[in-house]
Structures are given as C-alpha cells and as structure tokens.
Amino acid sequence: MTENNYSPVAIIEISPKGQLLAINKAAITLLSLSDELLLPAKMASYHFDYYKLLNLNPNVSISTLESTTIIVNQQYYFLQIFDDINRLVLVIQPIGYLKRRLAQRGIANQQAFNVFCAKSESMQKLLKQAKAFAMQKEPLLISGATGTGKDLLALACHQYSERGDKVLLSLNCAAMPDEVVESELYGHAAGAYLGATDGKKGFFEQANGGSVLLDGIDEMSFRMQTKLIRFINDGSFRRVGDDNEVSVDVRVICITKADLFSLVKQGKFREDLYYRLNVLPLHLPLLNERKEDIVDLAHYFINEFANKQSIASPILTLDAQVMLLSYNWPGNVRELKNVLYSTLAQLNGPEITAKDIELPNVPISPSLNDDIDGKTLDEMAKQFEKTVLIHLYKSYPSSRKLSKRLGISHTAVANKLREYGIGK
Helix, strand or coil, X not given: CCCCCCCCCEEEEECCCCEEEEECHHHHHHCCCCHHHHCHHHHHCCECCHHHHCCCCCCCCCCHHHEEEEEECCEEEEEEEEECCCCEEEEEEEHHHXXXXXXXXXXXXXXXXXXXXXXXXXXXXXXXXXXXXXXXXCCEEEECCCCCCHXXXXXXXXXXXXXXXCCEEEEECCCCCHHHHHHHHHEECCCCXXXXXXXXXCHXXXXXXXXXXXXXXXXXXXXXXXXXXXHHHHCEEECECCCXXXXXXXXXXXXXXXXXXXXXXXXXXXXXXXXXXXCEEEECCCHHHCHHHHHHXXXXXXXXXXXXXXXXXXXXXXXXXXXXXXXXXXXXXXXXXXXXXXXXXXXXXXXXXXXXXXXXXXXXXXXXXXXXXXXCHHHHHHHHHHHHHHHHHCCCCCHHHHHHHHCCXXXXXXXXXXXXXXXX
C-alpha cells in the first residue's frame, strides 16, 4: 500500500456483538478482505472476529489488548483498541508509519527496535544492549560490515532514547574535505568564506537537544578528530570565523565499518578519540552469523515489496528458504534485500522457488527437491550446505582454500568438512 493513495492506518469499528459498523480501505487491504465490505449492506451482515483475523489470543481480555504490538503478514503493527459501551474501535498502524508520526508529534518512539528481526541469540543480545545504551548520554559507537544495518540501529537508538522526539541529523564523513565537514558540523560566521555573506548554524547547533550521526567516522581527518574530541568533552565549539563559544546538548552517534582499534595501532586514528567514543560500543553481526533471522528477514522484504506494489505477497517455498540459508551473504542484509527485490521484480507466479532466486556462484543441486520430505528446515539447510561443500571441494581441495573461497574462517570450514565427512 502507498501512503499517497490513502492512509496506511487501518480503522475498524464494530458493535459489542461483533457486527461490522465501519471499516476503511487500509483495513480491507491489510486483512485481505473483500472490497464489498465497504458497501453498507454487506457491512451490516458481516461478523468481524478480530481475535481470529488479527491472530490474537482469545483468552486475553480486551483491556490487556488496548495497546499492543501484533504481527500481520510477517510485519509488525501497533494495535490500539478503544472500548466504550456501544462500540469497539480498532486502530492498526504500521510501525514505520507510526515512527514518523510520533516523531512529528514530538513523542519518543518506544517501538523503535521492533523493526529488527531477532530470533538469533546474537541479535537478541545486541538489541537488549542497544536499548540500555540508547538511554545514556555518552557517545554511541556502532560498528559492523557493509549492509548489516548500522544506520537503522543508530536511528532506533535515537528514537528509543529520551531525545527521540528531537531531531537526528546525519553527516557522511567519507571523502569530504575538512572545510565542508567543519562548516556542516560547526557552522560559520558571515564572511568566514569567500561568498559567505550570511552566517550558518552547523549540525551540532541545529540538533541541540537531539543527536548527530557521524557516518564513516574512521575517514575523518586528524584535524577534525581533534575538534570533535574537544566538543565531546565539553559540548562547546566556535563557528568558523567566530570567536564566540556556543554550548549545546547533543548526543554523538558514530558509525564505522572499520576496526578503529586497528587504525589506532596503525597511527590512522586518534587514540584519545577512540577511547572517548568506545564507551558504549555496539557491533552488528554478519548475516551468516545470525542465520535464524534470514527467513524472517526474507518474509519482511517480500511483504515490503508487495505492499509497495499493492500486490499479494508471494509464498517463499521451502526449497527457496533452504537456498537462502545456505548462501554466505557477503553483502549481508542489504544483499538479501537486493536479491529478493530483483527476484520479485521478475516473478510471474504466486510462489518464490529456488529456481526464481539468482545468487552469484552458488551451485544448485538438481536433486534438491527429491529428498526434503519429512525434514525440518535446519536439516534441509544442512543437506544443501553439504551439497555445496562437496561440489566446491573438488576445485578447492583443502580447508584453507575452501575457506578463502567461501569467505568464512578456516576453523569453521574445517569443522563443517569433518561434520560431513568430506575429504577423508
């Protein structure tokens, strides 16, 4: 569904006995109901069982359900139920839409982390840590490989914090001249530069009370690092070309895909800044380190694409799930999203099978569908993984060569070869 066509907020009104009194188009689309229910005659004769349609526990009272998070079509929604004597009003809002509305209204978003799929132990641990760190005032350092979701985690931390109703401004420090970084962050006085006839407030001043996100902090020059550590220490700075001190209250959030400690040892990053930033570190795991989340992520992206295109969400078949679980995902979550979007853009049927998905350099066993009956998803994933390893071992007949080819550690490959009895 698109917000340009109609509101994404589903609104349903029913009588105490369950008779449908009113329903909007967003609710019809969300629950895959017939458009005929928009007609008064059809509406009056329809019994709306919201416990069943919203997958709610029938043993839970309405008072408990007055404000809760629900899952519809593998996506998170925020459900509110307003109960009076003559009717019940159900308001169902997509989490993403709700976040934007709450931010506009100046209300901190306590549902910020619900956008993450976190069945895996590593992600559950990370999100628990992130919620605790988000509430602090010290700088936040978020690290992780490309495509792991660092910017999304930064946004969630800001929205979950006490500053969530304030502005978050973001600056990409990569390959930016010092003059641009300095002007963007600290602002400048009138006449500070040639042609600068007016003064300008920088990000730190504009975001007073909120947060500033510095992406690619590892690529910031030593000169800018020196200015940043001073600001972090006392919250004050001078605009370029101005002698007056400006003091603000801003939370600094930094993102990096590099190993900052390694850069410190190489003399490429200030040691004092590293220890000032590394107070509250959060590290996002690789996608192949959180395989329990892959299928949920796949469903999320499939539904996201389907909603944007206003089409029914296709089914992700078991052989497709096994294929996704067996791939190494060097591009992490971003690569998974790109692969699925490419697949969906070319899909002509109601299902996504392994044959529909194109992955680079992954041999697909033609007999994959022949031996999956009665197997769990984990067993099928191991079956497919073994097939891939047997195939590749012919060309890379050692654990070291194979580990380099697959992009995982030598120890991990050695353990898998031993587990499957390959190369003996």
